[in-house]
Amino acid sequence: MLSADEAADLIEAIASRQDRAAFASLFRHFAPRVKGFIMRGGTDAEAAQEVAQEALIMVWRKAASFDRSRASAATWIYTIARNKRIDLLRRGQRPIDTEDWLLVHAPESEDADKSILAGQTYTKVKELLTGLSTDQLVVIQKAFFEDKTHTVIADELKLPLGTVKSRIRLALGRLREALEKDET
């Protein structure tokens, strides 16, 4: 296993000294997970592996833009993998910015006192996810991992759209409440 701090150290090692061993460690941990994530969207194993490789190579290229006070390594890698997946689905069109500007450029001034929390959000979210009911976790997983809008999720689970919306809203509401309690 790789802790959040260790993963952030590895990305910083790539940024500061092009550390190939650090890249290999990150790759061993995240590439199989990214591959699994891409496959959930219906992509075959071979193409998903290519996307995972490309995502991790993007981690290498953009390592200097990673900022552990804004996002955890897993969150940052998630945004890269997500954008790679969007490109995959829109093959032939103009690729979108791989850089999630929010995690790189968003002004911090008005959130200055919250910048430390940004890094902690991830740990907290991880804890909270384990507290969700299976029903809630399933809709959240589908929304994130299978690239599905609410309407499609409702179709698949054979649930009314309103039920899917309320499950998602409940799940997100619990996360938000718990996190906001921490922020104030």
Added chain:
Amino acid sequence: MSRHPAPEELLLDYAAGALSPAPALAVALHVALDPAARRAVDRLNAVGGALIEDEAEASLDDAALDQAMARLDQVAVEPRAVPAVLQPGFEWAPPPLLPHLRPGMGWRRILGKFDEIRLDVPGDAYRVSLLRLEPGHGLPEHKHPGYEYTVCLQGGYTDATGRYTVGDFAVGPGDQRHEPIADAGDPCIALIVVERPIVLTGPWGRWLNPLVHRGII
């Protein structure tokens, strides 16, 4: 806190990468201008990160790592990204809009009352425009058969649903007619994403709708 935030499910679809490029641009601009929306999307991205960390590991070919390592020689570690340069005349444009602006782009006067810049965003189901309204002027009364997303980027406007200022997000009122009027002060600039052509309902509608449908105005 914005008085008119985007619906949370739209933020979720954005963070999950499930939105088409045009609505995704509208949400990105809202997020850029509204700290509360930014925190919400930060949290949702963190959910994505936590889920990926917990994701079952798919097996990789033994050669996968070697192949990736072999490619690193050709891939430089780039210096930290610097914010894109603002184009003159577009100082009000938040960062996510900049890739869509081209040198020489200019406002085109429509109907003598408002100006438009049509943006080229992939995906043909949506029409994406920047609109500029002079204070006190409005759009002709219209309704939306499909979704409409509006993000206010400069100044403000008021319609029957309330007053919208910089960063505010509106989801089109569906069948309801509305007639936004720009507030006093700087001209109101907004990004509008329309799912299908709008329908003008005022006295000029029957003459102008055919032009709207053909994308002329």
